[in-house]
Amino acid sequence: MRIDRFNFGPPVGFPVQFRVVGPEPNTVRDIAYRVRDVVRQNRNVVDPQLDWNEQSPYLKLAVDQDRARALGLTPQDVSQALAMLISGAQVTTIRDGIEKVGVVARAVPSERLDLGRVGDLTVTSRNGVAVPLTQIAKIEYAHEEPIIWRRNRDMAITVRADIVDGVQAPDVTSQISPRLQEIRDSLPPAYRIEAGGAFEESAKGNASIFVLFPLMVLVMLTLLMIQLQSFSRLILVFLTAPLGIIGASLALNIANQPFGFVALLGLIALAGMIMRNAVILVDQIETDVAAGLTRKQAIVEATVRRARPVVLTALAAILAMIPLSRSAFWGPMAVTIMGGLFVATFLTLLYLPGLYALWFRKSLEERGTAEKVEVAPQHQPAPQPAIPLAQAAE
Numbered sequence: 001m002r003i004d005r006f007n008f009g010p011p012v013g014f015p016v017q018f019r020v021v022g023p024e025p026n027t028v029r030d031i032a033y034r035v036r037d038v039v040r041q042n043r044n045v046v047d048p049q050l051d052w053n054e055q056s057p058y059l060k061l062a063v064d065q066d067r068a069r070a071l072g073l074t075p076q077d078v079s080q081a082l083a084m085l086i087s088g089a090q091v092t093t094i095r096d097g098i099e100k101v102g103v104v105a106r107a108v109p110s111e112r113l114d115l116g117r118v119g120d121l122t123v124t125s126r127n128g129v130a131v132p133l134t135q136i137a138k139i140e141y142a143h144e145e146p147i148i149w150r151r152n153r154d155m156a157i158t159v160r161a162d163i164v165d166g167v168q169a170p171d172v173t174s175q176i177s178p179r180l181q182e183i184r185d186s187l188p189p190a191y192r193i194e195a196g197g198a199f200e201e202s203a204k205g206n207a208s209i210f211v212l213f214p215l216m217v218l219v220m221l222t223l224l225m226i227q228l229q230s231f232s233r234l235i236l237v238f239l240t241a242p243l244g245i246i247g248a249s250l251a252l253n254i255a256n257q258p259f260g261f262v263a264l265l266g267l268i269a270l271a272g273m274i275m276r277n278a279v280i281l282v283d284q285i286e287t288d289v290a291a292g293l294t295r296k297q298a299i300v301e302a303t304v305r306r307a308r309p310v311v312l313t314a315l316a317a318i319l320a321m322i323p324l325s326r327s328a329f330w331g332p333m334a335v336t337i338m339g340g341l342f343v344a345t346f347l348t349l350l351y352l353p354g355l356y357a358l359w360f361r362k363s364l365e366e367r368g369t370a371e372k373v374e375v376a377p378q379h380q381p382a383p384q385p386a387i388p389l390a391q392a393a394e
Contacts, residue, residue: 014160015169017197032157045161055143072126169198205261240278244270244340251339266333296364314345
């Protein structure tokens with residue numbers, strides 16, 4: 001009996017799998033035995049096994065064509081006669097109330113169920129003579145593969161196993177894979193060992209992200225350039241993106257959550273949130289410099305003034321992720337965003353001002369030019385000529 005938890009994502013069956021692929025079944029089986037022995041040495045796996053292994057016995061009749069033709073029989077006649085004796089053939093039906101019941105004719109159990117007495121079964125020739133099966137066919141006992149699994153037209157035997165609680169399947173596969181290197185080095189041509197299970201599915205999911213990753217970075221840099229309009233400030237903002245890895249890794253370890261496909265999505269989203277805070281801070285510094293402050297004063301003033309909005313925005317995002325952190329599927333993503341954003345927010349308020357000051361260290365004392373507002377002169381009436389007092393009195 002095998003009991004497994006409900007798995008999210010693509011079904012993989014057994015979480016740890018190693019496929020032995022090659023053209024010849026016996027060689028593939030021998031290699032699979034060696035791989036299974038290596039997998040069994042890992043204490044994190046449970047019940048290592050092969051998906052197909054044991055051969056099953058079979059009975060083969062080699063018809064003597066000359067003797068069969070002499071008796072007027074063909075291999076098809078022999079096959080039909082044996083099918084009727086062993087499996088049976090319906091000869092008629094009888095009515096049982098309103099039901100019709102088929103009547104099957106076949107040999108008695110003592111004859112058809114004993115493989116040792118198969119040769120004693122008789123086949124009727126065309127002239128009505130009963131001929132023992134041993135006179136027209138040779139009985140061969142051998143073994144054959146009951147089922148053959150193929151992958152890309154090659155035979156494949158999969159060594160598979162479950163894992164103990166508290167470990168991740170990709171980690172267990174990574175632990176076992178180096179120990180299989182000695183077997184890989186000794187493989188004959190056309191034979192190979194492939195990692196499957198959760199390790200393979202995780203690699204497929206990550207590959208689907210990395211295909212679009214260059215386009216994503218290009219679009220992100222374009223938007224930042226439109227906002228910042230400076231290569232220097234663009235590089236400063238982009239260098240804050242890795243700060244989320246510190247808090248994300250710490251949070252995942254504390255919560256005992258796996259770093260898989262969903263957590264990777266959360267890490268990518270986290271980088272965007274961190275750079276958004278950096279853009280706000282850099283833009284405020286540049287605004288203060290344009291208002292007439294020195295860069296040194298602007299760095300301090302902008303950091304103090306924007307600290308509260310940045311922290312409150314980050315806390316709002318962190319609190320919004322708390323209900324999602326209890327999800328079995330989206331939990332790793334929520335934990336990644338919560339831990340990474342919490343640590344990166346405070347690091348951004350310390351790291352970015354210091355990096356900005358280091359980048360513009362030669363112009364820290366330079367004062368920005370405040371914008372002057374030009375006031376248009378108002379229209380004044382032209383002065384009137386003086387009027388003599390006598391004329392004024394008149």
